[in-house]
Structure formats: structure tokens, C-alpha cells
Amino acid sequence: MHQVIPGAPATGLGPAAPSDRPDPAPARIAQVVERSLARLGRRPEQVLQHLIALQQAFSFVPEAGIRALTERLDVTRAQCLAAIDFYAFLHRTPRGQYNILLSDNITDRMLGSQRLMQLLCERLGVDPGVPRADGRVSVDVTSCTGMCDQAPALLVNGFAITRLDEDRMRHIAALVDTRVPLQHWPQDYFAVSNHVQRSGLLLRDLEVRDAGLSALFERGGDAVLAEIERSGLRGRGGAGFTTALKWRFCRETGQPQKVVVCNADEGEPGTFKDRVLLTAYADLVIEGMTLCAGIVGAREGFIYLRGEYRYLLEHLEAVLQRRRELGLLGKQIGASARTALRSGLSVGRGTDAGINAGIGPDMDVISGAAQTGDQTSNQTSNQTSAVRGRLDAVDGPFDFDIQIHLGAGAYICGEESALIESLEGKRGVTRKRPPFPVTAGYLNRPTLVNNVETFLAAARVAEHGGYWLRSEGTDLSAGSKILSVSGDCALPGVYEVPFGTSVRELLDLCGAQSVQAVQVSGAAGSTLSAEELDRVLAFEDLPTAGAFMVFGQQRDLLEMVRNFAGFFVHESCGFCTPCRVGGVLLRDLIEKVASGRASAHDLEEMRRIGDLMRRASHCGLGHTAPNHLLQTLEKFPWIYQTRLASAEYTPAFDLDAALAEARRLSGRDDPGAHLAS
């Protein structure tokens, strides 16, 4: 059964009118700029959002649009170009009217995405990365789009199509060739399943709406923060910083104008649980943000939503709007809650829009091209409001609202300081620390950034108290972890399991057999061999942001290594030398191994470069980018050894291929025109 995300856009999806290409009318550009300015204002930090608006309207950012922005905002043309060239989803020249991007994670490739891409390109007569001459279509790859549980997947004009197969590819080619607007493509193409295979502590027993917030109103910020402290909750984005400590730093900092940011830039390959949380449990996430704002004293909040999840934008806006109407966002939040209670309204826990809409967590939603329905009136009767009783114990009503900022295809923006740079409209380059964002973040204001899951967990801890979370997990990792399971298993999807669960237990749950390797926590994480399946998912052993990719015995792990190495080359921000250059050197050496031209010396070089990146890079991306390589060199040496051409030394490049151009130009093909490798 497929259900529809409320508010998923029915317009703005289709290809732009032919007259918009290649030179959109100046009046139309001005109109788009003015509309964007009217919506977001003229602060220079909004420039990235304006550029995204132009990109969405025209499939590229026209020079006239840049000019208009530089005339109205305090930004230079160079700043605009710097951003456009940085973000993968922004372009200076037109993409196709149908811009198709195939997700290129290893889990997509394992299910044949490269073959499907070739098929699509052949059908459409288009080369990867190059728009077709008539401007109709462009096809390219993009980093993991967070659909690994229903891969292979693609994005067409920003909207996800999942479960690709040859039939779908052929049909998509036909739809493009016959210029069918996206709104009229088969709705089930855009179905995105939640695939919640196992609910645990956080995701079950969601009877009471906004219970965490009501605890704040009843008991006050100190008491709720004490509960979060007691719970031992640690950040779910992977690093595991103690949540209460971060919140306390922010609460106690003297500076005004604090900001709460939800990191919904779920870019780690193999991770998709935040997609599901934002789809089915958005209210809980936003409740957690609101709770946080109430505790730390922030008035402004952002959800930084990765561009790949743009299809969730309207749904999330609708949830925010409903919460504003219910007095759970906006001015005087505590006071409004009282009003809401007195007037007999349910204060909208809506564990999620999904449940409000009658969508269970394991049902499907449609990612785009959708009709809208009035979901907010569909209140379920078995939920009761928690905002009752001693409302006068609240610290006092507070103002807090949230805007959604879109990312535009940059993995690095999942790092909190790069995310803040991006919120400020800049390239997503990680900042040096100190200062830490919690002291000087967005526009130098104290900024608290947490992962989607962390906010959700905080809301539930506020509801149930600290000991509740500690009822599961380990001493150092309280509670449960929501994981994204994909790859070679029978039941890919989202699993919430207690911290301390072993890899083997999770493999049993998801129906994985004859496992060769497991990649925990994405491309930047740990590669486990079959001998390590008793290791446990917990901060003290295998910290994870949530990705769990399974590789069966039939897989060639060098393909994983090649995929990840290419990913890090594509996603390095380029700021520091070790990651910018070292990543490329590693990728090239790995390709040399794959082509059968490498030597043992090259393996030693890879170890050396990997070690350098780990030690000398500027940020976590560079520190972790060589993990997969160094770990497979150690645990799976045969994937390299069996491909070596020499024990000692081989040329850096293919000598005979380096003569090919000269052969062509001279017309020679005699023995002297060749070199043995």
C-alpha cells in the first residue's frame, strides 16, 4: 500500500518550458530571484538558498541570476561561482530538462546500477555527465542518495525513484522521450518505503503526543536537562559526544542569539535511517529541537536537509506549519500549549505526519509528483495529550521557530562546522576548532548541532526520564541505536536495536547468510571480517552513525574499496593538502591494482598515504577516508595480492597506452610503436 506525503509538490517538478533553455528570459530570471528574495530576505547567508532556487527553476544558475543576486545581496560574483562549483547539484550550464542522477553507492552497484545506467544512456542516446544535444535529458551518477534499502535508486529533477530494474529504465527512457511531465509518471515509481523492520525503545509505544515538551513545561529546563544527563544520551551522528554536556555548554554560554540546528544531511553511504525518521517521526524530531531550544534558550532553529531528501521538504514544511498552528512553534510556545489544551485541541504529537495520516512506520510513502491530502485533520483518537496539569512549573513560555535549509550535494556538510558554513551560504569547508560551534557557530552565534536521531531520542528521554534510556544498552552507550541495514541480506531496512547488540545478532535479524564482510558506519567506518562478528555495536567497540552494509561471500571487496575511494575523491572539500591530494593518489593506486598493473611497492605506498591522511588531515573526512583501504589491506590482503603484476615495482601508468595517441597521429602500428608493460 502506498501513501502520500502531505504536501509533496505537484508543481515545479516537471521539466522547465523549452523556451527557458538555453537562455532563460531575463524577466523570468528576475521573477525567480525576486520570489526567492521575498521568501528568504536579503541577508548574504541566504545566497546558497537563492542559488538552489535558480537551479531548480532553470536546471542551472544563469549568469543573469548571479548578477541579480550580487546587486541585491552583499555577495560577489566570485562567491556565487565558488558555491556553485562546490555543490554537486548546482551548475553553471544547463542540465537536461530531465536531470537524472543514479545513486552510485556500492549497494546500488551490487544490484546492477552501473548496468542499468548504461542501459538508460543507450536508450536515450546520451553520454554520462553530458546533456543530450537537444537539452532534453542528462544522466549522471551521484553519491549515495540514502535509498540503499530499496536500491538501485535515482533522482530525477531531485525526486527519488527506487527499485530500479531494466523494465523501469526502459520505461523511464520512454517517458523522457515522449516528454511526459514528472507529475504524470507512474506514482509507484516514487514510492519510498520506510522499511522499519524492528522498533525498539525509541520508536515503539508512541501513545502520548509531545510528552517530552510537556515535561519541559511541567518540570522546567533544569529538571529535563538533568534527566538527559542521567540518561547518558550521546550524539547519534557517530562521534558520540555527550548530549547533555553540549546542551549545558550552550545553555550556560553568556552570548545571546543561540541557534539550534538539526543535522539532516545524512550523507554517509549506506545510511538512510534519518530519511525514515524525518518521514514517519518528524514531529518527534522537531519536538526534540523545540525542547532543546527551550532548554538552551535558542529562538532560531534550522533543519539542514540534504538535497537528496528534497522530496521531504513539503512534508516537513507542513509538519512545521501544523506545529505552529498548534502553538508548538513560534511565539510563546509554553503559553500556546496551554491555550491549545484549554481549547480542547490535541497538541499534535503526531508521532509523525505518517501516523496522523494513517501511515504506519512500515508503510510506504510517495517521494514526489504527488497529490496532497488534508492530513492534519486526521487526528487519531488513541493518542492523548501530555500537555496537562502543572503548566505553571514551566521556566516560562519561549519563542522558537525553525526554517529548513537545503543542501545541494556535498557529503562534507554532514560535518557540523561545514554544515554551518553551508547555512551561511558558503562552500562547505570545515572550520578550525576551537572555537567550537557551541560557542561560535552560525554567524558566530552559539550553535547547537545535533543529529536527527539525537533530537528524537532527547524528546523521548524528556518524556520518560533518564533511567528509561539506561534500561537498555551498555554502561557507555545507553539506550538503543537506529540502524540502516542494506546489502546482502533478506530484509534490508531500519532496525532499532539496543546498544551492545553484536554484529552477528543483527545479521541474524536481517537474514544475512554467508557473510564475507560488514561495513559498519558507512564508507568512513569499519570493515569487519567474518571473524569479527561478535563485536558489538556500541561507542566502546563499534561506534556508528547507523550504516550497516553486508557483503556476501560472492562479492569482490575490491569493488567496495574502489567505490569508497572514488566517493572520497568526489566528496573531499579540497581545503587541506592530505585529503585533497592524498585521496586522489589513493584512488589512482587502487585503480592501478584493479587493472592488474600494481606492485607490492604500490601497496606500501597506499599504507603510507593512508597513514598520512589519518594523521595530518584537517577534519574527520580526511582522517577516516582511508579507513576502508587500510582495514582491507590488513584483513583482506588477498583482494590486492592476487592482482599484483610484480613483487617490486611497476610503472605508474600503462606504457603502451601512453603511445596510443602517437600511433594514431603517425598511423604506425609496427613493433617499435609498442611497449611491453
Add this chain to the structure above:
Amino acid sequence: MVATHTHDATGATEATSDAITNAERQAPSRTLPPAKKLRVATASLAGCFGCHMSLLDIDERLIDLIELVDFDRTPITDIKHLGDCDLGIIEGGVANAENVEVLRGFRRHCRILVALGACAVNGGIPAMRNGFALSECLEEAFIDGIGLYNRGIPNDPELPLLLSQVHPIHEIVKVDYCLPGCPPSGDAIWAFLTALLQGRPIALSDKQLHYD
């Protein structure tokens, strides 16, 4: 204005530490047996022979050098055939198929291989053509250039074919030592060779280490 950051230590002690630093870096990976006269070969690939000129710039010390080595194939001796050698010295980068064959021959026959000068070390001036496609280079040289007769890209099998790019020699074979400079000075070459031949750590002074 030139900012100066004067170290507490004297220049002399710094120079010493600099020398040790270089020594450690160039700790011989393959050592030569002393006493016996060593056999040395040299070749110039895509270079200008400037490094060979600089070798001759060791002047009267050439006499001392001859006491230590016998020359095999070099442009100086005009011996064409390469025999087994203790030391091979390569000037110039790798621009064509013949360069590759010569270089591989040196690697096969020489126990120790040295990249001498900028072109062997990083491609140098000849590698500036790498900023252009090979077709652009050949078309300019043989088709579009001024004053050409018999325009056309040569196809004589006697001519070595050009590689699409010029490469430093370490991108083709394993190199044991590098001595940069365009050219390295006679003093640097002398310091380098005598240390190597006598099995001492190789140390270059600030004045001897340069890339131009």
C-alpha cells in the same frame, strides 16, 4: 621588507642539522662494496645534457673520480653498449619509447640508479608540453609551423614514438637516489658521488640543494 626569524642556534649548528637531515633521508638503500673500482654508466633522456656538463664541471676532481670509477656506457666515453654496472646515472625525463627502453636497460644493468637533475626528477622543462595534447604539439611542429616543407607527422619506424606526456623517471622504474637541480652544481654532484662511492651518508648543504 624581509621578515627574519633568527633561530637562537647559530647558523653552523643549523647547517649541521640540515646535513644530518639529508643524510638520513638518503641513507643508502643499497650499499656499494668499497675498495674495488666501480663501474658507472650515464645517459641523457629527454634532457639538455646540462647535467652532464655539470658533471664535467667538477673540473680537476675528474682525475680523482677516475681513480674511483670506470665508465661504461656514457655520452662522454661514447660506449654504446651497456654492461652490468654498479651505478647508473640518468639525466632527463621520459618522453618517448626509446627513453623507456634505455631507462629500463639501465634499471636492469645497474645496481643503483640515480635521477640526476630536474628533468629526471620531475620531468622538468620538457614536461611543460604536458599542458598540451600531443596532437597539438605535433601539429604545431610538423603541420602548422612556419617554414615547413613536406608537412605531415613523421611515420618512420626508425623514429621513437612520443609518449602522450613526459614523465620523471621514477614513474617508470624504481629510482634509488635523486639529486635535483637544473642542473645540480658540480659541487653538489661531487659531494653526492663521493659520499655514495665511499659508502658515506649523503649530505647536501643549503647551497647545494636547489631545484633550479
Add this chain to the structure above:
Amino acid sequence: MAIVEGRFRLDGVEIPFQPGQTIMDAALAAAVYIPHLCHHPALLPHGSCRVCVVRVNGREVSSCTTPATAGLEVESETEALRALRVAILQMLFVEGNHVCPACERTGACELQAVAYHCGMLEPHFTHFFPRRELDASHPDLVLDLNRCILCERCVRASRDLDRKRVFAVAGRGLDSHLIVDSPTGRLGDSRLELTDQAAHICPVGAILLRQRAGDVGERHGFRVPIGERPYDRESISRVGDVATLVEES
């Protein structure tokens, strides 16, 4: 061991520092050299080149961005760190097109001089030989991106000292590249002037002053004979950085 307030130890030598200073600031103030490229005392700390990597509490950090704190034990001139710096320098050399014999900045180039200081004898890695732009549209200056090492000194100087924002870095990863703020993207159409700090702060030969008849001075091309250039005879650790601010006239 007693911890002295306001002092840390760099390779065993006590270095005093003022609050707010980085390890690099304090070391340079105490006339102790730590190799660096993107760092410039007149600019905000940056930390991109990673050449100034030092070891503190068992891990490597960039000394130009790490605050000095009392009692810190900092390692700099160890063989392991020297090797790390050499490898980083080698990465910078193979990434661009650094043809020293053909560069006007040779002998006065900080990249070259730092590489000499660290004992880099060869670029080691496989060269990328990228194709990059050369912009000769400006009457006083030439921009040769073949030599740009993305230190962003010019970006920061133009933004923070000249208040012009003439330069920016665009793209990402290996495609990161310096761009110029002008309607055409050319330097000649930008607001960059010879008197700007940004015109003189490049550590390498990416931003070069044009030579004209009558020009004198060591910053002008090949006029200074080999042997008399800033880094011909002495290490950059004693000579210092040649790319410094334009003096007020």
C-alpha cells in the same frame, strides 16, 4: 615537572606565549621556526596546507591553528614529522605544475624554500600534470594557476586587509581552484591593484609582478642573479618569509 604559566615546550625548549596566541604565533615570536606555507602573521589562521603539523598529546595538529596552552609538550623537529612534512610538500609539488627552472619566483619561493628546509629531494608521487589557466590580462600582475597551492593567502588578504574580495576558491576536491571576482573572471577586469596587499602575499609564483623597463628589486623576476636570491644561501628558517606586506609609503 612544574608547569610554567604562559609557557609551553617546543622540542624541549620553553616558549612563552600571550593569551590568544597559537603555537605558531608564539614560536615565531620566540624566533623558533616551524615550517609553514598558508600561515601568514598578518592574516587569520587558516590551517589548510598542513605543513606546520606538530605533535601534541600524541596526535598531529596544525600549529598555526592550535592555541598555545600552558604546559603543552609540542614536538616539531622530529624525523617522523619531517617525513610527514616532506610527503605533504611532495603532494603539493605533484598536484600543480612546479617547473622551478622556468619560474620567475625561483630562489624567492616559499614552497621551494620550505621543501629545501625539510630536505625534500624529489616529488616521489605520480605527477598529476593538470592543465591550468594563465591570466595575463592585468597591466601589473600575472596570475599563473599552474603554481597555485590553494593557501588562500591572497583570498584572505584581499578580503580582510584590502576589503575587496578579489579572490575566492571555487570547486571542491582536486577541482578546487582560485577564481577572480570580476564580470569576466579575468584579473584585468577586477579591482586588484598593485598597491593591494593581496598582490604581494603569494608564497609561490602564482601571482607575479610584471616586469617593466626600469623596475628594480629582488621581487622582479630573473633580475637577481643566482646565488644572491633570498633562499640561495640560507634556509628559510633564518631568512624568513619573503612574501610580506607592502609597507606604508
